[in-house]
Each structure stands twice: as structure tokens, then as C-alpha cells.
Amino acid sequence: MNPTDLFATRSSRMRASEIRELLKLLDQPDIISFAGGIPDPALFPKAAFAEAYAEILQGPGAGAALQYQVSEGYLPLRRWLAGEMGKLGVPCDAGNIFITSGSQQGLDYLGKLFLSPGDTALVTWPTYLGALQAFNAYEPRYDRLNPDGGNTTPAAYADAAAAAGGRVKLSYLVPDFANPSGATLSKAQREAVLDLSAELGTVVIEDAAYRALRYEGESVPPILALDCARSGGIENARTIYCGSFSKILAPGLRVGWICAPRVVVDKLVLMKQAADLHSPSINQIAIAHVAERAYDAQVSMLIESYRARRDALLGAMEAAMPAGVAWNRPEGGMFAWVTLPEGIDAAELLARSVREARVAFVPGAAFHADGSGRNTLRLSFTLADARAVNEGVPRLAALISSVLDARSAAA
Structure with a gap:
């Protein structure tokens, strides 16, 4: 008997979470990850x-x-x-x-x-x-x-x-x-x-x-x-x-x-x-x-800590990202949203980024019900320590620059 023949029709719509899969990268010490939307365990009460x-x-x-x-x-x-x-x-x-x-x-x-x-x-x-x-x-x-x-x-x-x-x-x-x-x-x-x-x-x-x-x-x-x-x-x-x-x-x-x-x-x-x-x-x-x-004291402490990490990430992107890359300035939360120039697929970029730059993020298409948004990506800053900001962002920016340069050369 093949159990899959008995699965309900709804099972065909169940998909693995790209984010949960990317969290496995956190076990690799040389990977700088902006992928997981998770709080910093060092700040738990x-x-x-x-x-x-x-x-x-x-x-x-x-x-x-x-x-x-x-x-x-x-x-x-x-x-x-x-x-x-x-x-x-x-x-x-x-x-x-x-x-x-x-x-x-x-x-x-x-x-x-x-x-x-x-x-x-x-x-x-x-x-x-x-x-x-x-x-x-x-x-x-x-x-x-x-x-x-x-x-x-x-x-x-x-x-x-x-x-x-x-x-x-x-x-x-x-x-x-x-x-x-x-x-x-x-x-x-x-x-x-x-x-x-x-x-x-x-x-x-x-x-x-x-x-x-x-x-x-x-x-x-x-x-x-x-x-x-x-x-x-x-x-x-x-x-x-x-x-x-x-x-x-x-x-x-x-x-x-x-x-x-x-x-x-x-x-x-x-x-x-x-x-x-x-x-x-x-x-x-x-x-x-x-x-x-x-609760209130915990919230106040998290706001102070995460605000500093958000500002550090945004500052690093401002200093390193090439022209044509855009991002927002969130008023709170855990994430910055990045838009790449049209034609750059963030999923393909991720594969290269993990392999060459050792930096992880979440491609944006996973968050679109119709699979669009392929030139977008999410960066989480809650775990963005000094190494992530000072090394990870410049590495990712350099990779994006190389992709843009190669595209210009081929045009």
C-alpha cells in the first residue's frame, strides 16, 4: 500500500517553510544569518x-x-x-x-x-x-x-x-x-x-x-x-x-x-x-x-536593544549597498525589506550568497501568495551583532554588486 494515495486533497497544499529550513543554517558557525525572524535568546528573562x-x-x-x-x-x-x-x-x-x-x-x-x-x-x-x-x-x-x-x-x-x-x-x-x-x-x-x-x-x-x-x-x-x-x-x-x-x-x-x-x-x-x-x-x-x-520592563529593554541593531543594519546598508538597491526604515519589529533591481532573483542570489559570501537571508517570493516579488528579500536584525553588521552586510553588498556588474557587462 502507498499511503500517499490516501492523503486528503489538502495535503497537496502543504509546503515546507523556507524560513524553518533556513534556520538550520544557524548551526553552521561561519554563516552570518539575517534569515530567522527570532528573538535574541540572550535577552530572554x-x-x-x-x-x-x-x-x-x-x-x-x-x-x-x-x-x-x-x-x-x-x-x-x-x-x-x-x-x-x-x-x-x-x-x-x-x-x-x-x-x-x-x-x-x-x-x-x-x-x-x-x-x-x-x-x-x-x-x-x-x-x-x-x-x-x-x-x-x-x-x-x-x-x-x-x-x-x-x-x-x-x-x-x-x-x-x-x-x-x-x-x-x-x-x-x-x-x-x-x-x-x-x-x-x-x-x-x-x-x-x-x-x-x-x-x-x-x-x-x-x-x-x-x-x-x-x-x-x-x-x-x-x-x-x-x-x-x-x-x-x-x-x-x-x-x-x-x-x-x-x-x-x-x-x-x-x-x-x-x-x-x-x-x-x-x-x-x-x-x-x-x-x-x-x-x-x-x-x-x-x-x-x-x-x-x-512585562513592561522586558519590552523597554528589548526596544532599546533592537532599535540599536536596526539602526546599525540600516547604517551598514547605506554605506555598502550599490545603487539600485532600496530598503525601508521600519518603525519597529524585527525586519527590514529590501528590493533589488528588476531581474535579480533573490532565491538564486541566496544560493550564491550562502555558497560564496556565507550570508543567509529570506527570499521575498515566499511571502507572496502568487509567487511574485522575486526581486525582494527580508533581513532580520534581532540577531544582528557587530560581526553580522560589519562583515555580513558588506559581503552581501559585494555579491549584489558583482551580479549587477556581470549583468551590465552582458548587456
Whole structure:
């Protein structure tokens, strides 16, 4: 018997993550990597977690920490998160908070909840690769979400979705310091996304994984906050907010959350019960201990550290990159987005870069639902130490220069 003959049709849309594959390069000490969008482990609040776990396991609640948990998640943690959402302009309570095993599980659950085969998901070009992977299993088609408006009307979106055999179900975006582009949407752009979704009758999935990491500029209200203000409260909102502790406290504990109307949370609870019952109890309790005592201080420390690394990376590119290469200046987050001259394929460049320059990055086509953006790439600066900046950027710039020179010579 060949098991592949029995695979569900959705399995054909499952693809390996280019980023996860590139992370394997971190095991090669001579590789300078700007690839992985991961926090610096040297900055994890290890002492705070050591204290939290010791306190939990040596205290009267040790049994509960090692026991089954309700599927919604640890109640004190959900209450703390509801308070934090309130500070962002989203009045809610613990019943609107659902704990996930990392925000990636949240995206998977939301894809399962809203997408039937042939339905349409609106995503930005580029968008987070993990979201595409999560949604792909539910066999949607993708259409381009343009927060600036563009020429596509709500009727045109709906007609295209109907022609494909489904309907537009959701808009997904990372409005703050997006992965991969580093871009941040203005308040007007966020309002426009809500207007479009209202006309189409769809939900908005707001991925806020990087929101806390702002290095400059004025904060913009979350889409969910704008939605609550116009709809009269979270129970009437169409926006679903996905958060994570991975970028601030510790990704290895796999604790994320969703803030949404209760009707959505109720369905997510049923999915959780069928999938893994609940996220690990002790990890949720430890996150609650550390968040209550050290979250704001941790955010402040990360902002100071990552801002310096962003500035160093941008300065190195300014000094070394050849004419024709462009990049943005992200106001926060973890990524800079680089656009190469037309005709240069970043995937081909990566193969040469790893082989010749020993520098890794992520080609941009992986973040485009239609495979476009081949002349773009993502650089992560969270692990960009002095060697990466002083050696890696000039090596990559020299390789790009050689490619451009060879192209000019052949013209």
C-alpha cells in the first residue's frame, strides 16, 4: 500500500517553510544569518522564569500546574490579557480571551473556522508566510488586499470569489511592523480595511505579534480598537486579534492568545478540545507570573536593544549597498525589506550568497501568495551583532554588486 494515495486533497497544499529550513543554517558557525525572524535568546528573562517555575512547583498550586487545564486557558492569565487589551482601547473581559499554543495555532484554528475549500482570503502582498501555511490546508484562493485602496471594488472581490466557487471570508494582515515588510498601516488604512470588510461581510484577522516593539513614531490604535469604537463593543466587532508572548518573553513556551467576540471564542474552544485539550498548564502559569511582574520592563529593554541593531543594519546598508538597491526604515519589529533591481532573483542570489559570501537571508517570493516579488528579500536584525553588521552586510553588498556588474557587462 502507498499511503500517499490516501492523503486528503489538502495535503497537496502543504509546503515546507523556507524560513524553518533556513534556520538550520544557524548551526553552521561561519554563516552570518539575517534569515530567522527570532528573538535574541540572550535577552530572554531567564532569571524571572527560573523564579516563576520554582515558585510554582514548590508552592501549593504545583498540582494544578501539572494537571489538565480548561481549554480556554489559565484564568488569571486571561484576566491580565483582558486588562492589557483594555489599555489598547479594547474593553473586554476574560471571556473574550482564548489561549493558544503560540499564535501560529491561532491562525490555524481561524483558517479552519472560516475557510471552506474555494473560499477567498484577502492577504497583503507580501504577507506572513506562516499565515499562508496555516490557511493553505483549508484550500482557499487568495486575492490581494491593498490597504491603500486600489482599483479593486468590493463587488469585484465578491465576483472573483464567486467565480472560484466560494466567497470572500476574511482579510488577514499584520498592521504593525509587518512580517516580512516591516511596514505599519496608518489609522486611515486600518479604517479602510474595516470599510472593505464591512461591505464584503467578512472578518478581519489582525496579527499583532510585533505591536509592542515600536522604536520610533506615534502608536496607531489596533484595528480591533477602531472596530469596537465604530461597532459599539467587542461583541459586535468583526476583527479578531491574535497576540503572542513569543517575541517579548519566550517563544519556546508556545503561549499566544486570541481576543475576539465570545461567539468566536466558543467555537475555538471546541477546536482546542478536539486538537490538544489545552495549552500546557505550567507554561501558562509561568507566563502569567512573569508578565505580571516584568512585562513592561522586558519590552523597554528589548526596544532599546533592537532599535540599536536596526539602526546599525540600516547604517551598514547605506554605506555598502550599490545603487539600485532600496530598503525601508521600519518603525519597529524585527525586519527590514529590501528590493533589488528588476531581474535579480533573490532565491538564486541566496544560493550564491550562502555558497560564496556565507550570508543567509529570506527570499521575498515566499511571502507572496502568487509567487511574485522575486526581486525582494527580508533581513532580520534581532540577531544582528557587530560581526553580522560589519562583515555580513558588506559581503552581501559585494555579491549584489558583482551580479549587477556581470549583468551590465552582458548587456
